[in-house]
Amino acid sequence: MKNSIDNIFKEAKNQNRPALISYTVCGDNNKENSLNILNSISENIDIAEWGIAHNCPTADGKEIQNSSYRALTNGIKLKNIFQMVKKYKKNKFSKPIILMGYYQMIFNYGEVKFIKKCKEVGVDGLIVVDLSYPDNKNFARLCKKNSICFVQLIAPTTSKQRMKEILKVSDSMVYMISMISTTGSALKVTTRKIMENYKIVKKISPYKNVVIGFGITEKTIGKLKSADGLVVGSAICKEITRSLNNRQNPVTNVSRLVKNLKKKTI
Amino acid sequence: MKNSIDNIFKEAKNQNRPALISYTVCGDNNKENSLNILNSISENIDIAEWGIAHNCPTADGKEIQNSSYRALTNGIKLKNIFQMVKKYKKNKFSKPIILMGYYQMIFNYGEVKFIKKCKEVGVDGLIVVDLSYPDNKNFARLCKKNSICFVQLIAPTTSKQRMKEILKVSDSMVYMISMISTTGSALKVTTRKIMENYKIVKKISPYKNVVIGFGITEKTIGKLKSADGLVVGSAICKEITRSLNNRQNPVTNVSRLVKNLKKKTI
Amino acid sequence: MKLKKGVNIIDQHDKFGFYCNGKFGGNFVAETARKPIEDLSKLFEKLRKSKKFLKKRDFYFKHYLGGETPFFKLNNLTKYLGGAQIWCKDVSAINGDAHKAYHATVNALICKESGKKFIAGDTGAGMFGKNLALAAKEMKLSAKIFMGTKDISRQAPNVKFMREAGAEVVPVDSGSKTLVDAVSECMRHYVSNCDTTHLAVGSAIGANIFLKICAWSTSQISRELKRQLIREFGEIPKLKLINVIGGGSSALGFWNEFIDYDKKHVELIGVEAKYAAPLATNAKVAILHGAAQYCLVDKEGQIAETHSLSAGLDYPGSSPLHGLLKDTKRARYTLASDKEALNAFKLVSKLENLRPSLEPAHAWSECIRIAPKLNKTDVIVVNNCGKGYKDKKIYIENIGYYPK
Amino acid sequence: MKLKKGVNIIDQHDKFGFYCNGKFGGNFVAETARKPIEDLSKLFEKLRKSKKFLKKRDFYFKHYLGGETPFFKLNNLTKYLGGAQIWCKDVSAINGDAHKAYHATVNALICKESGKKFIAGDTGAGMFGKNLALAAKEMKLSAKIFMGTKDISRQAPNVKFMREAGAEVVPVDSGSKTLVDAVSECMRHYVSNCDTTHLAVGSAIGANIFLKICAWSTSQISRELKRQLIREFGEIPKLKLINVIGGGSSALGFWNEFIDYDKKHVELIGVEAKYAAPLATNAKVAILHGAAQYCLVDKEGQIAETHSLSAGLDYPGSSPLHGLLKDTKRARYTLASDKEALNAFKLVSKLENLRPSLEPAHAWSECIRIAPKLNKTDVIVVNNCGKGYKDKKIYIENIGYYPK
Numbered sequence A, B: 001m002k003n004s005i006d007n008i009f010k011e012a013k014n015q016n017r018p019a020l021i022s023y024t025v026c027g028d029n030n031k032e033n034s035l036n037i038l039n040s041i042s043e044n045i046d047i048a049e050w051g052i053a054h055n056c057p058t059a060d061g062k063e064i065q066n067s068s069y070r071a072l073t074n075g076i077k078l079k080n081i082f083q084m085v086k087k088y089k090k091n092k093f094s095k096p097i098i099l100m101g102y103y104q105m106i107f108n109y110g111e112v113k114f115i116k117k118c119k120e121v122g123v124d125g126l127i128v129v130d131l132s133y134p135d136n137k138n139f140a141r142l143c144k145k146n147s148i149c150f151v152q153l154i155a156p157t158t159s160k161q162r163m164k165e166i167l168k169v170s171d172s173m174v175y176m177i178s179m180i181s182t183t184g185s186a187l188k189v190t191t192r193k194i195m196e197n198y199k200i201v202k203k204i205s206p207y208k209n210v211v212i213g214f215g216i217t218e219k220t221i222g223k224l225k226s227a228d229g230l231v232v233g234s235a236i237c238k239e240i241t242r243s244l245n246n247r248q249n250p251v252t253n254v255s256r257l258v259k260n261l262k263k264k265t266i
Numbered sequence C, D: 001m002k003l004k005k006g007v008n009i010i011d012q013h014d015k016f017g018f019y020c021n022g023k024f025g026g027n028f029v030a031e032t033a034r035k036p037i038e039d040l041s042k043l044f045e046k047l048r049k050s051k052k053f054l055k056k057r058d059f060y061f062k063h064y065l066g067g068e069t070p071f072f073k074l075n076n077l078t079k080y081l082g083g084a085q086i087w088c089k090d091v092s093a094i095n096g097d098a099h100k101a102y103h104a105t106v107n108a109l110i111c112k113e114s115g116k117k118f119i120a121g122d123t124g125a126g127m128f129g130k131n132l133a134l135a136a137k138e139m140k141l142s143a144k145i146f147m148g149t150k151d152i153s154r155q156a157p158n159v160k161f162m163r164e165a166g167a168e169v170v171p172v173d174s175g176s177k178t179l180v181d182a183v184s185e186c187m188r189h190y191v192s193n194c195d196t197t198h199l200a201v202g203s204a205i206g207a208n209i210f211l212k213i214c215a216w217s218t219s220q221i222s223r224e225l226k227r228q229l230i231r232e233f234g235e236i237p238k239l240k241l242i243n244v245i246g247g248g249s250s251a252l253g254f255w256n257e258f259i260d261y262d263k264k265h266v267e268l269i270g271v272e273a274k275y276a277a278p279l280a281t282n283a284k285v286a287i288l289h290g291a292a293q294y295c296l297v298d299k300e301g302q303i304a305e306t307h308s309l310s311a312g313l314d315y316p317g318s319s320p321l322h323g324l325l326k327d328t329k330r331a332r333y334t335l336a337s338d339k340e341a342l343n344a345f346k347l348v349s350k351l352e353n354l355r356p357s358l359e360p361a362h363a364w365s366e367c368i369r370i371a372p373k374l375n376k377t378d379v380i381v382v383n384n385c386g387k388g389y390k391d392k393k394i395y396i397e398n399i400g401y402y403p404k
């Protein structure tokens, strides 16, 4: 598949730049705008992560909490998310899409039904924040069976032994958390330190696409650009909040931000 | 009509308290919540003002601008507003409802069509911020013909002569702006000064119901309670903003605020 | 599904931390927290087998918390209700005024052992927060207590205690501004600081290790009660053990030693707050705060808002262990409204020299409801797990007075 | 509807301030602003008849703004395009670099007369803001200039001028962060401070009195031009007066003296920015900033977002007077894209010693488009109403250079 996650990484690599991965919450600040945002940034990103809003997001910082809250307040439901993914995928400039959420949302919907629906609407990958190895083995298998990329996470606290185990069972894309933190706080480690961790992961699995996320902003993205991919989430969510607080158009503002992010990765 | 604006004022007078009038923007922070808010505060208010969001609200302060912006961002349209008024009026605890807006919204929709629709869905009154005397004569006549209370405004800058003219043509309810200001800034005059102005108006027209608005908060409402009615707008809109910023439920928070406001008027 | 006899209920999980064939519990936590949680599990398993640690715990329970809490019969109430004998296990007499004292003390001890200098905990009613603050002070740890702003205002006396003990009270102003948000925020703090901070979860909830530590700590109550029962009755009589359930730490401590008994012999009754009653109302199973449990959710699976006058009960979830006790029918769960709890307080405080806080008032309400229908040979024991002072203002607002 | 001959276009309104049988203009303002607006109207009507005031105005125009601006033929461009004679009324040569200088100066004079010490104005390109700041300084008034943050960043040189002249530049960060929001915010400031502050609206828009003051002030341009034409040609030749339109103040000033002429004799051509062209694209009539006018709106009647590389043109509305000129067919309106304006700048600045700002570059674009099709006897006059220095950065970004 031309537009598969794997190909996207290859393409970025050919262009000698990291894949740029956006994280926004589906339905933030409302259904219409969140789709508009995704469509408008699609020319500058390589993969889109879309958060499934949950009202008890224990691993998210303030920015993504705000986004989730707005999405929920404005009525987002799983049903809508699936519809919106489908709609997005019809856009010919659409990019691979990864849904990211807490296990409760999937559990409540039903794992099997959830994955079936994902496949049906064209979801390319899944990240489940609080379903970590080895508890996720069963779910990962289900994903594999349905050709959905299940993205495992690796944290700075993950031991090398555990890392190896995780990488062994992981799909081709792996998410490396940059620091000990919830999403969305400022980078509290140096980008050098992050790249050291990154190299450890890459040494274990040179052929996996390892993306780095948490705390990446316009300021820091340039220094991490030798990674396979970089995820920017809270910085985008924050821009939506800022726009709303100033009664500005979040679509144009986010679009401008992502353009700048892209610039700094090339 | 038992629940007419006039009767509402009579009833409040019998209870020796001012009518409490809320101002919220219809569709703030979204359609569902704004109706929920209105329903939940209805036990403590006497009249509800519902703002028609406009994206160029030149007479509104920051708080109401925020509210209008949220409502628009979340897709409010005049069509929805009429539907929501209708729905609200079906609630047996509903109060008289006054729509408030800028003339552009009415002009664009068509004056006659607008008033017809208002009557159809049960709007009790109208305030048009930027359609002042004598430019509003024609519109006021249309309202009268359709038994909709057209609320004239009087400002601290209004001369006594002009006041007399306005009061002469006005309907039974009149809105006295407390100070030279847009909506929603802090009271910059003393409550004593406001009540002096109020007495001037009442002396000219003892039988009109004169409500005071702009800048009234929990802190000041008690000192104005001898007026016929008091409008609280920005303080409510601000509470919605505050709730959203803290990811709290705006419905319960506004409901609590209005309960406190009511307490302070009795 | 059947409970295993002779195995502490906290240990009846599989290797993934699940109870009841995977239905309850587990470790639904972010990757970042896996390692510190694993470390904590190892440490705890070591400590609970360490004589030295147990001795230290017992020393603190005795000298710092004041030792055994009283067990006595309520003659007036028994007479007034005219049915079962009503007894009180007055856990509120502990230094710290509630069962949370055990759990807070143990957590501080574990934190000490782990070498960490910082301890973070959530609190609803403020009982756990207060006790954690005091224990942290005692053990020279730096404490952060996460508390909803609604709870900060309705449980002000406890907040004062915490601050005076030198703890930082972190106000949580999001969502419902109550316990559920405080726990979330505290867990976020942990995810961000798990390298330096020990997490003390305030009830028998959270990922596997946290609920184990909690229930293990509070089980001191039932050890005492067992001794006291035998002292009084020469045997374990036909019992009904009534306990309020918020997260469920108090009940688990109160019941722990009696779970192996037949339910006809020792009946376990949990009382939830009416609008925060996942166990009594057959709520769905949901993942909340790291574990699968009975939990109030909406159709979409979002965690529902709850209401209780009692800050300690205003929580949508419940301990996975209570899920297990419910599914195995070992305990039964019921509920009491704010009104019923207030009425129970009125009656109990009128007839007896007891001033239960709002939480145990729920248990008293159930006691008052069932006692008249029972026989004199039936023994009801209510866990009076919290002192009323913290709710003085709420009582005055709602019933007009607070007895001396 | 017909225009009245012999009556200044600004005075062709009814007693409610409407033009064109109530279709354009009016006073859609909050009650609070009625009285100060009425006071201002009275003051203005008095002043415009006062010889003393007119003398003062003329004095300032001559000595403070530098007197008559040049009028000359562009021989190279005329030759290059090979059609009509192309002449330039170089308003940008004024002290203040744009026609806004007249309007700002008059407003400051009126403010002075009114006894108010504070003056507030909006600005898009910063030309009005800069001139108002300078005039306020000259007349010892305290000035607040409202400007969108997008404009603050793209028109930085003018912001520097304003600040150096001692004005407070109030950044407006809401909505599109451009002129439309700056005007709204400035009007809000006026509603809140109308007892102490004079409002200077930056173009021929707003409630009746504001557009009158504006167009009255800029009409100095056409008075000069008329004299200059007669000086050059001995008569008023067959003319095409091309002017860019943002709000429309520049065009109204340029055209004022020629409106009574037959359109076959003196054709009036207004050029809007492509995506901010309510007149050229037959937009709806809407109420914006106090007056009915052609304005870009969406289906719901909300004011639409516009786009133009030129901050001075990035505005959804248009002067009610242009509505009148359009409906009576006295003027015709067309548009130019960013690209066309940039190309016009390239050509004009290459062939002539002119550096128009982005706004007049739109007028030049229309001139370049039509000149080749006309005869040598046709005279095109373009109002070169602004200097290019403020757009240096934008030109460099878009065409790669800025000529010396």
Ligand SMILES: Cc1ncc(COP(=O)(O)O)c(C=O)c1O
Residues within 6 Å of the ligand: C098, C099, C124, C125, C126, C127, C128, C202, C203, C204, C244, C245, C246, C247, C248, C249, C250, C251, C311, C312, C313, C357, C359, C360, C385, C386, C387
């Ligand atoms: C006195 C008391 N009892 C009961 C509870 C409820 O919590 P749990 O069910 O975990 O004991 C609390 C919570 O703060 C409490 O303070």
Ligand SMILES: Cc1ncc(COP(=O)(O)O)c(C=O)c1O
Residues within 6 Å of the ligand: D098, D099, D100, D124, D125, D126, D127, D128, D202, D203, D204, D244, D245, D246, D247, D248, D249, D250, D251, D311, D312, D313, D357, D359, D360, D385, D386, D387
């Ligand atoms: C040089 C110049 N020309 C034209 C305009 C457009 O405004 P108006 O149409 O009111 O002259 C501006 C606005 O700032 C300007 O600076």
